[in-house]
Amino acid sequence: MSTTAGSKVFEYIEKLAAISEDDGKLTRVSLSEQHRQANQLVAGLMRDAGMLVHTDAIGNIVGRLEGQSDSRALLLGSHLDTVRDAGRFDGMLGVVAPIVCIEQLQKNGVKLPFAVEIVGFCDEEGVRFPSTLLGSRAIAGTLDPAVLNECDANNISLADALQAFGQDPAKVSSASRSADEFLGFVEVHIEQGPVLEREGLPVGLVSAISGAGRYSITVDGVAGHAGTVPMHLRSDALVAASECIVEIERICQALPDVVGTVGVIDARPGAGNVIPGQVEFSLDLRSSRDSTRDQAQQQIYNAIDSVAAKRKVAINCQQTYEANSVTCDQWLSGQIGQAISACGHRLHSLPSGAGHDAMALAELTNVAMLFVRCAGGISHNPEESITEEDAEVAVQVLYQLLTQFEYDAAS
């Protein structure tokens, strides 16, 4: 195949990055004028690659290349919306790399027995409306019609935004597809973490999209004067919280494939000369295996109970959110793994700690993901970057996957 795939990816990425509501930085929210322009650009690229293109009822842009012998499609894609002041690769890489791959197939005269569809999802980030994953959930048929009434910051409902975008909100359910239309879904995405960079690898295979639990933890001790209460008479809520935070790290380090993060802490009353009487802190706990996350949660609860008993403080843990993990499909991932190896790269599997469109698609079909190395693990930031060489590898792996796809096994 041509060695220009990487530069093609970068050319299209630059064109997409130029479509922004902000001057000098990239912000593109779903169903906006900028979204329409991005869909038009992508539709043009798809058509140039020989695909039939339509916009579906939720505003996704969908391109289709028919197969020789089977109408079932391998679905590829990612999202075209961005966070505010975004990077250029999050989402967009997963739309552009498959298009460049299809271009290469066409150029080389390769005919696939099965169909290929590429989707540019209308909303994954959830920046404009309170809900996220609108595009992928609509295709999976899991979009609650109630979200049509949700409003953006300008009090425009999703229904009105769809109307203005040229879609009939009453027909939004027609975006949903059936399982027997697909062989599976493969999403290419930047890693948004530092693992592949540390491993020295351009791409990696995602084992699962991590499940997550979020918690609010409150420690009640006894406030007091920093000068007059001797150490042995204190019930310092902040030292107790600190011991919990150190324990949380120890527990998450000892278990495989778990991350635990305390990102927010508030000590009250919050004066330098007053012993904290109450501390509230957050916990974000993730694992690609729900049973391991349950195990981590139990160990953390036990550790917190020990700290509370030892220090004579009360500690209350409130779970505020839970989402189970989505395991990537073994058969589909196995084929991506073979493609990575065939392209000459060591196969490294890693979980995705962040959420992706593949989470929603997993309700409809088998899903798998290919991660691409990003500099410093930096994402959701204008500094977000990948190399042309790594983009080239991503296209090569997709090309290898499509041309060597074990199609019989899928039936």
Place this chain on the structure above:
Amino acid sequence: MSTTAGSKVFEYIEKLAAISEDDGKLTRVSLSEQHRQANQLVAGLMRDAGMLVHTDAIGNIVGRLEGQSDSRALLLGSHLDTVRDAGRFDGMLGVVAPIVCIEQLQKNGVKLPFAVEIVGFCDEEGVRFPSTLLGSRAIAGTLDPAVLNECDANNISLADALQAFGQDPAKVSSASRSADEFLGFVEVHIEQGPVLEREGLPVGLVSAISGAGRYSITVDGVAGHAGTVPMHLRSDALVAASECIVEIERICQALPDVVGTVGVIDARPGAGNVIPGQVEFSLDLRSSRDSTRDQAQQQIYNAIDSVAAKRKVAINCQQTYEANSVTCDQWLSGQIGQAISACGHRLHSLPSGAGHDAMALAELTNVAMLFVRCAGGISHNPEESITEEDAEVAVQVLYQLLTQFEYDAAS
């Protein structure tokens, strides 16, 4: 002596507590109309007890009872100003208990060889003006004339407030006294801590007023996505800070007579799904022995350096304030100790973690302090309370001190 001393103390405390700028709560700042009323009330009580009374150039109310053979005075007293929404005993007990003691002396016809002076200091809390200890520093001759230009929240300078109070600000230095006028200074004060309550004792002898250091400590780690950065690739500033906080407690517990408090903590960026990249926290370190505080500081610096090296984070410690301890005079404290024992109470010495007028008076003469048990160690709060029985003990100890004073040893 009469058993009504405790109830007398409470009667006078109630009268003083009724003089407030706020309805239903006690707030009385220096050189205010309420301060004038409090001085008038105290002056009346002093005169009724046979003392000669004057208001000095900074607004202190001073009563004097001449001795039989020596003009040198044992100085007693505390402050008449309060914090906002204050308790009734902080400061006032140290003015009222000596007055009740003098009443008892007069009633019993006891004549002392030396003089006694009682001062109601005009300002210890520093609520109205930026500076604190105005009254005791003026008497000690350590008041910087520059503070006359400091302004309150209504932009009234201390000089103008003095003028309105009937004093000539140009003559404020005339409030200063000379060392040879005094035998020493004894301050009665509520403990504002829980130690005497735990010891089951009505009163305690203060060994020293603690010195203090305040610090701002900044931990610089690396922020990152809570889902995508594995535990072993993190430089989490909050876990590092937590380890420091646990170490600070361990070090302060292991050293005698040291308290260390982290009262303020701020984790940045402060989102539940972001690993904290920077944490700033406060440290308040106190000890009655400066060498022990130095030792604690060094051990804390070493522990922080170890945490920084182990976790590959940068930790910067900035000392923002330092005040050395004031050791109570052995000879004077010894006599208070004898008086406590003579009154039938076990002698317990403890440091004062909070500052007091005695700190400023130590620049002029020997100082000593008698602490009175307060419920739950609660102070600077309307819940602040002591019992009539403990107030009685405080007056008894003062009476014992004055009547058994080893006067020869003082010359």
